[in-house]
Amino acid sequence: MIFELRKAPLKEGAIGVFDSGVGGLTVLQHLLKDLPNESFIYFGDTARLPYGEKSPEAILRYSMEGANFLYGKNIKMLVVACNTASAYALEKLQESFDIPVVGVIDPGAEHAVQVSLTGHIAVLGTKATIKSQAYQKTILQKNPTARVLPIACPLLVPLVEENYAEHPAAELIIRDYLKSLKEHQIDTILLGCTHYPLLKKLICKEAGEEVSVIDSADACAEKVRNILNAHKLNSTSLSYEHKYYVSDDPQKFQALGRSLLGIPIRDVELI
Numbered sequence: 724m725i726f727e728l729r730k731a732p733l734k735e736g737a738i739g740v741f742d743s744g745v746g747g748l749t750v751l752q753h754l755l756k757d758l759p760n761e762s763f764i765y766f767g768d769t770a771r772l773p774y775g776e777k778s779p780e781a782i783l784r785y786s787m788e789g790a791n792f793l794y795g796k797n798i799k800m801l802v803v804a805c806n807t808a809s810a811y812a813l814e815k816l817q818e819s820f821d822i823p824v825v826g827v828i829d830p831g832a833e834h835a836v837q838v839s840l841t842g843h844i845a846v847l848g849t850k851a852t853i854k855s856q857a858y859q860k861t862i863l864q865k866n867p868t869a870r871v872l873p874i875a876c877p878l879l880v881p882l883v884e885e886n887y888a889e890h891p892a893a894e895l896i897i898r899d900y901l902k903s904l905k906e907h908q909i910d911t912i913l914l915g916c917t918h919y920p921l922l923k924k925l926i927c928k929e930a931g932e933e934v935s936v937i938d939s940a941d942a943c944a945e946k947v948r949n950i951l952n953a954h955k956l957n958s959t960s961l962s963y964e965h966k967y968y969v970s971d972d973p974q975k976f977q978a979l980g981r982s983l984l985g986i987p988i989r990d991v992e993l994i
Contacts, residue, residue, distance in 0.1 A: 735960050737762035738947070739793035739801045741786070743772040744884055745979045746918030747804030750827065752984055753944035754802070755965075758951070762963040764796050766994075770971035773880040774807040775849020775916070782851060786812035787819070792968070792994065794820055799956055802947060803827065806916050806939075807849050810857035823950050830946045831913055831939025832861035838935050839911035842869040845904060847926075848915035850875045858915050872907045876900050876919075883918040886979060894925050901929050914938040921983050967991045 738758075740751050744767050751765055768774075768789050774782050786808040790801055801824045803809045803816065809826030817824045835844050846858045853875040862869050879900075882893050904912075912930055914920055920938045927936050951957045969976045973991035980988040 733797065733799055734956055735762075735958055736797050736799035737764045737964075737966070739763075739790075739796065739798035740765045740804050741789045741793060741801065741808065742767050742804040742917060743774040743785075743807070744769050744880070744918070745976055745983070746880065746883065746916060746921070748980050748984050748986055749917050749920045749938065750802065750804040750940045750943055752986060753940045754947060755986075757944045757948055760958045760960065760963060761951075762958070762965060764793060764798060764966045765968065766793055767967075767969045767976055769884075769969045769976055772884065773849060773877075774805055775851045775877060775880060777807075777851065779811050779851070779855075782807055782811040783815060786816060790816050790820065790824075794822070796966075798822065800825065800947065800950065802943065804917050804943075806831075807851045807855075810852050810855035823954070825943065825947055825950065827917065827939040827943045828857050828861055828915075830942035831915065831937075832858055832865060834937055834939065834942040835911055835913040836862060836865045836869065838937055839866075839869070841908065841910045842866055843872070843907060843909050844869055844911045844913060845872040845874055845901075845907070845909045846913045846915045847874050847876050847879075847900070847919055849880065850877050852915055858913065862913075870907070872903065872909060874900055874903075876916075879922060880916065880918045883921045883983070884979070886982065888921050888925075888983065893922060894929070897922065897925050897929050901926070904930060904934065910934055912936045968994050970994060
């Protein structure tokens with residue numbers, strides 16, 4: 724999809740990345756690798772996570788507030804790294820702002836369809852994301868013969884945010900969530916939450932070698948790169964900077980970002 728810009732954003736403006744917490748850093752990690760000359764501004768709404776347990780109205784309101792904050796920083800593009808926000812707010816955000824707004828659902832669904840050999844795809848997501856049926860509908864649009872198994876995993880985001888990604892409890896919970904994979908002959912698991920890649924090792928272990936486990940971060944980064952190219956918005960500056968904002972507990976966010984992803988987050992500002 725090519726976005727029609729209603730005004731020309733600044734080429735040297737930063738790319739905004741929005742998430743409910745630390746999970747969006749998995750998307751930012753790919754963006755930093757693929758777009759080393761770009762500046763990024765990250766906002767994690769840590770005071771109100773997890774979005775997956777909120778009502779559609781609350782998710783839309785929180786997403787608009789987060790997007791407005793980043794837009795006020797003169798960003799040239801917005802990446803909605805939160806799957807739940809993408810499911811409930813992406814269309815409204817795209818209508819509301821005169822810059823490209825990219826979500827993670829369409830790239831992730833496209834990747835899953837390409838990888839799956841049988842079309843038997845399991846989607847792991849928050850309660851709200853699964854209830855929205857956004858992934859199920861998008862996968863079926865791309866492959867009408869696909870068989871999609873949606874699995875709500877409400878405990879996985881808190882496990883990551885509390886730094887329990889390698890705790891024995893995480894393995895037991897994942898095992899329970901994935902117990903129906905063989906029954907449905909699943910060959911591909913789509914991680915429909917940006918927190919879940921931080922549990923990928925355990926998910927792969929439980930699913931088995933014959934099951935592909937993918938996330939949307941890499942595909943999302945590729946889509947961002949394509950949009951920058953299409954609109955000639957690539958930064959030509961040799962100087963760049965990355966800024967981080969959260970709505971609660973910046974020290975915890977900083978520590979999680981460093982320990983889980985190895986991203987050297989030097990300063991996190993509380994808003």
